[in-house]
Amino acid sequence: NSIPQFPTLMADVQDSADHRSIGIDEVGIRAIRHPLLFRDRDGTAQPSVATFDMFVNLPPDKKGAHMSRFVAILNERVHELSIAGFGDLLRHTAERLEA
Numbered sequence: 001n002s003i004p005q006f007p008t009l010m011a012d013v014q015d016s017a018d019h020r021s022i023g024i025d026e027v028g029i030r031a032i033r034h035p036l037l038f039r040d041r042d043g044t045a046q047p048s049v050a051t052f053d054m055f056v057n058l059p060p061d062k063k064g065a066h067m068s069r070f071v072a073i074l075n076e077r078v079h080e081l082s083i084a085g086f087g088d089l090l091r092h093t094a095e096r097l098e099a
Contacts, residue, residue: 018063027065028055034074039082050081056099069097 032052037045054070073093081089093099 018061021060023060024058026055027058028053029067029070032071032074034078036078037080039080041083045080050078054093056094056097058099062098065097065099 030053032054033049034052035047035049038048038050039045052070052074054073056065058065070093073089073096077089077092
């Protein structure tokens with residue numbers, strides 16, 4: 001009765017180089033449901049559940065994208081959302097995913 005040994009760390013595929021030089025226009029996750037407060041133009045906050053489609057382009061030198069980072073961004077940044085703040089969310093997503 002030996003206990004199987006598992007590696008402690010998984011390889012970080014996204015950070016490895018891809019020598020095929022093939023870029024991909026869209027990688028991501030569709031239909032992520034996330035609770036939030038949506039702030040109207042007049043400043044009123046409305047509780048809601050939003051459905052997000054989150055995609056980035058994958059440059060030819062990257063092997064992959066961490067899909068869990070899309071969900072992490074929503075958990076970290078999207079407690080309250082407004083039209084004015086939407087651009088900041090997009091910029092932060094692109095920076096975080098190096099897209």
